[in-house]
Amino acid sequence: MKYLTFSLLLLLGATFLIASCDDDDDCVETTWYQDSDGDGLGNPDVSQSACEQPEGYVSDNTDTDDTGSSSTSSGNPKAAFDEFNTDAVTISFDDDEVTIESNGLPNHTSPYWSSTNSLYIDPVIANASRMSPGTIRSGSYTLTAPLAPQKAANTSSTGLGAIGIAITGAPIFNDEEGPNVALSENVASGFDYAGGHMGPSGYHYHLESSDVPENTILSQNDEKLVGILQDGFLLYGRKCNATGDYPTDLDESGGHTSATQHSDGEEFYHYHIINEYYIGDYIILFGVDLQGTPNTIM
Ligand SMILES: [Zn+2]
Ligand SMILES: [Zn+2]
Structure with a gap:
Protein backbone atom coordinates (compact mmCIF):
# COMPACT_ATOMS: atom_id res chain seq x y z
CA MET A 1 0.00 0.00 0.00
CA LYS A 2 2.78 2.36 0.99
CA TYR A 3 4.60 1.47 -2.19
CA LEU A 4 1.47 2.13 -4.30
CA THR A 5 0.89 5.58 -2.71
CA PHE A 6 4.50 6.51 -3.36
CA SER A 7 4.18 5.43 -6.97
CA LEU A 8 1.03 7.46 -7.38
CA LEU A 9 2.69 10.52 -5.87
CA LEU A 10 5.65 10.03 -8.18
CA LEU A 11 3.32 9.76 -11.15
CA LEU A 12 1.37 12.87 -10.10
CA GLY A 13 4.61 14.77 -9.56
CA ALA A 14 5.92 13.73 -12.94
CA THR A 15 2.66 14.72 -14.60
CA PHE A 16 2.77 18.07 -12.83
CA LEU A 17 6.36 18.59 -13.89
CA ILE A 18 5.59 17.74 -17.53
CA ALA A 19 2.54 19.98 -17.45
CA SER A 20 4.44 22.90 -16.00
CA CYS A 21 7.25 22.43 -18.56
CA ASP A 22 4.68 22.62 -21.32
CA ASP A 23 3.09 25.65 -19.85
CA ASP A 24 5.18 28.70 -20.72
CA ASP A 25 4.35 31.49 -18.28
CA ASP A 26 4.85 34.12 -21.01
CA CYS A 27 2.51 32.38 -23.44
CA VAL A 28 -0.71 34.14 -24.27
CA GLU A 29 -2.73 32.13 -26.71
CA THR A 30 -4.16 34.08 -29.60
CA THR A 31 -6.46 33.09 -32.43
CA TRP A 32 -4.98 32.40 -35.84
CA TYR A 33 -6.97 32.21 -39.07
CA GLN A 34 -6.29 29.95 -42.01
CA ASP A 35 -4.80 31.65 -45.07
CA SER A 36 -5.01 28.93 -47.72
CA ASP A 37 -4.56 31.26 -50.69
CA GLY A 38 -1.51 32.93 -49.19
CA ASP A 39 -2.70 36.49 -49.68
CA GLY A 40 -2.02 37.46 -46.06
CA LEU A 41 -5.72 37.59 -45.23
CA GLY A 42 -7.20 34.88 -43.01
CA ASN A 43 -10.47 32.98 -43.23
CA PRO A 44 -12.72 33.99 -40.27
CA ASP A 45 -14.40 30.56 -40.37
CA VAL A 46 -11.27 28.46 -39.88
CA SER A 47 -9.20 29.28 -36.80
CA GLN A 48 -7.10 27.78 -34.01
CA SER A 49 -5.60 29.08 -30.79
CA ALA A 50 -1.88 28.91 -30.31
CA CYS A 51 0.97 30.84 -28.73
CA GLU A 52 3.05 30.77 -31.88
CA GLN A 53 1.79 31.45 -35.40
CA PRO A 54 0.97 28.08 -37.02
CA GLU A 55 2.12 27.38 -40.58
CA GLY A 56 -0.51 28.62 -43.04
CA TYR A 57 -2.31 30.77 -40.48
CA VAL A 58 -2.35 34.55 -40.01
CA SER A 59 -3.73 36.93 -37.39
CA ASP A 60 -5.95 38.70 -39.93
CA ASN A 61 -9.51 37.41 -40.32
CA THR A 62 -10.87 39.54 -43.14
CA ASP A 63 -10.56 37.23 -46.17
CA THR A 64 -14.02 36.95 -47.69
CA ASP A 65 -12.79 34.38 -50.24
CA ASP A 66 -9.87 32.22 -49.15
CA THR A 67 -9.94 29.93 -52.19
CA GLY A 68 -7.34 31.85 -54.17
CA SER A 69 -9.74 33.44 -56.62
CA SER A 70 -9.62 36.58 -54.51
CA SER A 71 -6.22 37.25 -56.04
ZN1 LIG B 1 -4.05 31.65 -69.77
ZN1 LIG C 1 -8.08 45.34 -91.93
Whole structure:
Protein backbone atom coordinates (compact mmCIF):
# COMPACT_ATOMS: atom_id res chain seq x y z
CA MET A 1 0.00 0.00 0.00
CA LYS A 2 2.78 2.36 0.99
CA TYR A 3 4.60 1.47 -2.19
CA LEU A 4 1.47 2.13 -4.30
CA THR A 5 0.89 5.58 -2.71
CA PHE A 6 4.50 6.51 -3.36
CA SER A 7 4.18 5.43 -6.97
CA LEU A 8 1.03 7.46 -7.38
CA LEU A 9 2.69 10.52 -5.87
CA LEU A 10 5.65 10.03 -8.18
CA LEU A 11 3.32 9.76 -11.15
CA LEU A 12 1.37 12.87 -10.10
CA GLY A 13 4.61 14.77 -9.56
CA ALA A 14 5.92 13.73 -12.94
CA THR A 15 2.66 14.72 -14.60
CA PHE A 16 2.77 18.07 -12.83
CA LEU A 17 6.36 18.59 -13.89
CA ILE A 18 5.59 17.74 -17.53
CA ALA A 19 2.54 19.98 -17.45
CA SER A 20 4.44 22.90 -16.00
CA CYS A 21 7.25 22.43 -18.56
CA ASP A 22 4.68 22.62 -21.32
CA ASP A 23 3.09 25.65 -19.85
CA ASP A 24 5.18 28.70 -20.72
CA ASP A 25 4.35 31.49 -18.28
CA ASP A 26 4.85 34.12 -21.01
CA CYS A 27 2.51 32.38 -23.44
CA VAL A 28 -0.71 34.14 -24.27
CA GLU A 29 -2.73 32.13 -26.71
CA THR A 30 -4.16 34.08 -29.60
CA THR A 31 -6.46 33.09 -32.43
CA TRP A 32 -4.98 32.40 -35.84
CA TYR A 33 -6.97 32.21 -39.07
CA GLN A 34 -6.29 29.95 -42.01
CA ASP A 35 -4.80 31.65 -45.07
CA SER A 36 -5.01 28.93 -47.72
CA ASP A 37 -4.56 31.26 -50.69
CA GLY A 38 -1.51 32.93 -49.19
CA ASP A 39 -2.70 36.49 -49.68
CA GLY A 40 -2.02 37.46 -46.06
CA LEU A 41 -5.72 37.59 -45.23
CA GLY A 42 -7.20 34.88 -43.01
CA ASN A 43 -10.47 32.98 -43.23
CA PRO A 44 -12.72 33.99 -40.27
CA ASP A 45 -14.40 30.56 -40.37
CA VAL A 46 -11.27 28.46 -39.88
CA SER A 47 -9.20 29.28 -36.80
CA GLN A 48 -7.10 27.78 -34.01
CA SER A 49 -5.60 29.08 -30.79
CA ALA A 50 -1.88 28.91 -30.31
CA CYS A 51 0.97 30.84 -28.73
CA GLU A 52 3.05 30.77 -31.88
CA GLN A 53 1.79 31.45 -35.40
CA PRO A 54 0.97 28.08 -37.02
CA GLU A 55 2.12 27.38 -40.58
CA GLY A 56 -0.51 28.62 -43.04
CA TYR A 57 -2.31 30.77 -40.48
CA VAL A 58 -2.35 34.55 -40.01
CA SER A 59 -3.73 36.93 -37.39
CA ASP A 60 -5.95 38.70 -39.93
CA ASN A 61 -9.51 37.41 -40.32
CA THR A 62 -10.87 39.54 -43.14
CA ASP A 63 -10.56 37.23 -46.17
CA THR A 64 -14.02 36.95 -47.69
CA ASP A 65 -12.79 34.38 -50.24
CA ASP A 66 -9.87 32.22 -49.15
CA THR A 67 -9.94 29.93 -52.19
CA GLY A 68 -7.34 31.85 -54.17
CA SER A 69 -9.74 33.44 -56.62
CA SER A 70 -9.62 36.58 -54.51
CA SER A 71 -6.22 37.25 -56.04
CA THR A 72 -7.93 37.89 -59.39
CA SER A 73 -8.79 41.31 -58.03
CA SER A 74 -5.09 42.17 -58.17
CA GLY A 75 -5.58 42.54 -61.92
CA ASN A 76 -3.06 42.72 -64.73
CA PRO A 77 0.54 42.10 -63.68
CA LYS A 78 2.60 45.22 -64.39
CA ALA A 79 5.44 43.04 -65.72
CA ALA A 80 3.30 42.28 -68.79
CA PHE A 81 3.62 45.90 -69.88
CA ASP A 82 7.40 45.47 -70.18
CA GLU A 83 6.68 43.41 -73.33
CA PHE A 84 5.57 46.46 -75.32
CA ASN A 85 7.86 47.92 -77.99
CA THR A 86 9.29 50.99 -76.27
CA ASP A 87 10.19 52.61 -79.61
CA ALA A 88 6.48 52.96 -80.37
CA VAL A 89 4.68 52.64 -77.05
CA THR A 90 4.69 54.66 -73.86
CA ILE A 91 3.13 53.05 -70.79
CA SER A 92 2.12 55.07 -67.76
CA PHE A 93 0.50 53.94 -64.54
CA ASP A 94 -1.77 56.26 -62.61
CA ASP A 95 -3.25 54.88 -59.37
CA ASP A 96 -5.51 52.12 -60.64
CA GLU A 97 -5.26 52.85 -64.36
CA VAL A 98 -2.79 52.19 -67.12
CA THR A 99 -2.43 54.32 -70.24
CA ILE A 100 -0.89 52.91 -73.41
CA GLU A 101 0.08 55.46 -76.05
CA SER A 102 1.41 54.28 -79.39
CA ASN A 103 2.53 55.79 -82.67
CA GLY A 104 1.39 52.58 -84.38
CA LEU A 105 4.78 51.76 -85.93
CA PRO A 106 5.53 48.04 -85.47
CA ASN A 107 9.06 46.80 -84.76
CA HIS A 108 9.08 44.00 -87.33
CA THR A 109 9.64 43.62 -91.05
CA SER A 110 6.78 43.83 -93.52
CA PRO A 111 6.15 44.40 -97.23
CA TYR A 112 3.80 47.16 -96.07
CA TRP A 113 6.75 49.34 -95.08
CA SER A 114 7.93 51.86 -97.65
CA SER A 115 10.67 50.23 -99.73
CA THR A 116 13.10 52.83 -98.38
CA ASN A 117 12.48 51.75 -94.77
CA SER A 118 15.06 49.40 -93.22
CA LEU A 119 12.23 47.08 -92.11
CA TYR A 120 10.91 46.65 -95.66
CA ILE A 121 10.99 43.08 -97.00
CA ASP A 122 9.56 41.45 -100.09
CA PRO A 123 6.38 39.51 -99.27
CA VAL A 124 7.01 36.10 -97.68
CA ILE A 125 3.35 35.25 -97.02
CA ALA A 126 1.34 38.02 -98.63
CA ASN A 127 -0.06 37.53 -102.09
CA ALA A 128 1.35 40.73 -103.60
CA SER A 129 -1.62 41.18 -105.92
CA ARG A 130 -3.99 41.16 -102.94
CA MET A 131 -2.04 43.53 -100.72
CA SER A 132 -4.01 46.59 -99.65
CA PRO A 133 -2.73 49.98 -100.85
CA GLY A 134 -0.56 52.26 -98.77
CA THR A 135 2.56 51.99 -96.64
CA ILE A 136 3.02 51.98 -92.88
CA ARG A 137 2.93 55.48 -91.43
CA SER A 138 2.82 56.78 -87.92
CA GLY A 139 -0.51 57.28 -86.21
CA SER A 140 -1.77 57.85 -82.72
CA TYR A 141 -3.46 55.29 -80.50
CA THR A 142 -4.21 55.89 -76.82
CA LEU A 143 -5.96 53.47 -74.49
CA THR A 144 -6.63 54.16 -70.83
CA ALA A 145 -7.99 51.16 -68.95
CA PRO A 146 -8.24 49.93 -65.36
CA LEU A 147 -5.15 48.06 -64.21
CA ALA A 148 -7.54 45.57 -62.61
CA PRO A 149 -10.36 45.34 -65.18
CA GLN A 150 -13.52 43.56 -64.11
CA LYS A 151 -15.94 41.46 -66.11
CA ALA A 152 -19.07 43.44 -66.95
CA ALA A 153 -22.62 42.18 -66.38
CA ASN A 154 -23.00 41.80 -70.14
CA THR A 155 -20.49 41.11 -72.89
CA SER A 156 -19.86 43.73 -75.60
CA SER A 157 -19.34 43.25 -79.30
CA THR A 158 -16.36 44.98 -80.87
CA GLY A 159 -16.56 47.47 -83.71
CA LEU A 160 -14.52 48.64 -86.66
CA GLY A 161 -11.18 50.20 -85.91
CA ALA A 162 -8.74 49.50 -83.10
CA ILE A 163 -10.06 47.07 -80.49
CA GLY A 164 -6.66 46.72 -78.84
CA ILE A 165 -2.98 47.62 -79.04
CA ALA A 166 -0.42 44.90 -79.79
CA ILE A 167 2.94 44.74 -78.03
CA THR A 168 4.56 45.89 -81.29
CA GLY A 169 2.61 49.15 -81.11
CA ALA A 170 0.27 48.49 -84.05
CA PRO A 171 -3.46 48.23 -83.34
CA ILE A 172 -5.47 45.00 -83.19
CA PHE A 173 -8.65 44.85 -85.29
CA ASN A 174 -11.48 42.34 -85.09
CA ASP A 175 -12.87 40.12 -87.86
CA GLU A 176 -14.42 42.87 -89.98
CA GLU A 177 -13.05 44.72 -92.97
CA GLY A 178 -15.88 47.23 -93.19
CA PRO A 179 -19.23 47.92 -91.57
CA ASN A 180 -20.73 44.43 -91.27
CA VAL A 181 -18.26 43.18 -93.86
CA ALA A 182 -16.55 40.07 -92.57
CA LEU A 183 -12.92 39.43 -93.31
CA SER A 184 -12.63 37.17 -96.34
CA GLU A 185 -9.96 34.71 -97.39
CA ASN A 186 -9.34 36.91 -100.41
CA VAL A 187 -8.52 39.90 -98.26
CA ALA A 188 -6.56 37.80 -95.75
CA SER A 189 -4.35 36.42 -98.51
CA GLY A 190 -2.90 39.91 -98.88
CA PHE A 191 -1.84 40.08 -95.22
CA ASP A 192 1.84 40.00 -94.26
CA TYR A 193 3.37 37.29 -92.03
CA ALA A 194 2.44 39.38 -89.00
CA GLY A 195 -1.24 38.94 -89.83
CA GLY A 196 -1.58 42.61 -90.70
CA HIS A 197 -2.24 44.92 -93.61
CA MET A 198 -3.01 48.53 -94.42
CA GLY A 199 -6.40 50.15 -94.07
CA PRO A 200 -7.66 53.72 -94.41
CA SER A 201 -6.64 54.40 -90.80
CA GLY A 202 -3.26 52.69 -91.09
CA TYR A 203 -1.51 49.39 -90.50
CA HIS A 204 -3.29 46.89 -88.24
CA TYR A 205 -3.54 43.18 -87.36
CA HIS A 206 -6.46 40.81 -87.77
CA LEU A 207 -4.77 37.39 -87.65
CA GLU A 208 -2.27 35.38 -85.69
CA SER A 209 1.15 35.69 -87.32
CA SER A 210 2.61 33.00 -89.56
CA ASP A 211 5.26 30.44 -88.76
CA VAL A 212 8.09 31.84 -90.87
CA PRO A 213 11.74 32.48 -89.96
CA GLU A 214 11.20 36.21 -90.44
CA ASN A 215 8.81 36.19 -87.48
CA THR A 216 10.85 36.75 -84.34
CA ILE A 217 8.55 38.93 -82.21
CA LEU A 218 4.91 38.03 -82.66
CA SER A 219 3.06 35.23 -80.93
CA GLN A 220 2.79 32.15 -83.15
CA ASN A 221 1.29 29.02 -81.59
CA ASP A 222 2.85 29.91 -78.24
CA GLU A 223 2.20 31.66 -74.92
CA LYS A 224 3.60 35.11 -75.78
CA LEU A 225 1.68 38.25 -74.94
CA VAL A 226 -0.16 39.61 -77.99
CA GLY A 227 -1.37 42.91 -76.54
CA ILE A 228 -4.11 44.57 -74.54
CA LEU A 229 -7.74 44.86 -75.64
CA GLN A 230 -9.95 47.89 -75.13
CA ASP A 231 -11.62 46.46 -71.99
CA GLY A 232 -8.21 46.33 -70.34
CA PHE A 233 -7.81 42.53 -70.39
CA LEU A 234 -4.58 41.16 -71.84
CA LEU A 235 -4.54 38.92 -74.91
CA TYR A 236 -2.05 36.03 -75.00
CA GLY A 237 -1.17 33.52 -77.71
CA ARG A 238 -2.90 30.19 -78.19
CA LYS A 239 -1.03 28.52 -75.33
CA CYS A 240 -1.03 29.43 -71.65
CA ASN A 241 2.09 29.58 -69.52
CA ALA A 242 0.11 28.10 -66.60
CA THR A 243 0.10 24.69 -68.32
CA GLY A 244 2.43 25.23 -71.28
CA ASP A 245 -0.36 24.01 -73.51
CA TYR A 246 -3.64 25.06 -75.12
CA PRO A 247 -6.04 25.99 -72.30
CA THR A 248 -9.11 23.77 -72.07
CA ASP A 249 -11.14 25.99 -69.73
CA LEU A 250 -11.70 29.05 -71.96
CA ASP A 251 -15.03 30.89 -71.95
CA GLU A 252 -16.75 32.02 -75.16
CA SER A 253 -14.40 35.02 -75.38
CA GLY A 254 -11.29 32.85 -75.16
CA GLY A 255 -10.75 33.98 -71.57
CA HIS A 256 -9.92 32.26 -68.32
CA THR A 257 -8.33 32.95 -64.96
CA SER A 258 -4.85 31.62 -64.39
CA ALA A 259 -1.29 32.70 -63.76
CA THR A 260 0.95 33.65 -66.70
CA GLN A 261 4.67 34.19 -67.20
CA HIS A 262 4.17 37.77 -66.00
CA SER A 263 2.16 37.26 -62.82
CA ASP A 264 4.53 35.49 -60.40
CA GLY A 265 1.94 32.82 -59.65
CA GLU A 266 -0.95 35.24 -59.19
CA GLU A 267 -4.08 34.32 -61.11
CA PHE A 268 -5.90 36.92 -63.18
CA TYR A 269 -8.39 36.94 -66.03
CA HIS A 270 -6.95 37.17 -69.56
CA TYR A 271 -7.84 36.20 -73.11
CA HIS A 272 -6.11 33.76 -75.43
CA ILE A 273 -6.13 33.54 -79.20
CA ILE A 274 -8.75 30.83 -79.71
CA ASN A 275 -7.05 27.75 -81.15
CA GLU A 276 -9.23 27.15 -84.18
CA TYR A 277 -9.30 28.17 -87.83
CA TYR A 278 -11.54 31.16 -88.37
CA ILE A 279 -11.59 31.49 -92.13
CA GLY A 280 -9.73 28.99 -94.31
CA ASP A 281 -6.60 28.16 -92.37
CA TYR A 282 -6.33 31.59 -90.81
CA ILE A 283 -6.55 32.09 -87.05
CA ILE A 284 -8.16 35.34 -85.94
CA LEU A 285 -6.65 37.33 -83.05
CA PHE A 286 -9.99 38.25 -81.49
CA GLY A 287 -13.29 37.72 -83.29
CA VAL A 288 -15.54 37.33 -80.24
CA ASP A 289 -17.19 39.55 -77.64
CA LEU A 290 -15.41 41.41 -74.86
CA GLN A 291 -16.06 40.31 -71.28
CA GLY A 292 -15.18 43.69 -69.81
CA THR A 293 -16.36 47.23 -70.42
CA PRO A 294 -14.79 48.61 -73.62
CA ASN A 295 -12.83 51.85 -73.40
CA THR A 296 -12.41 53.95 -76.53
CA ILE A 297 -9.02 53.78 -78.22
CA MET A 298 -8.50 57.36 -79.28
ZN1 LIG B 1 -8.08 45.34 -91.93
ZN1 LIG C 1 -4.05 31.65 -69.77
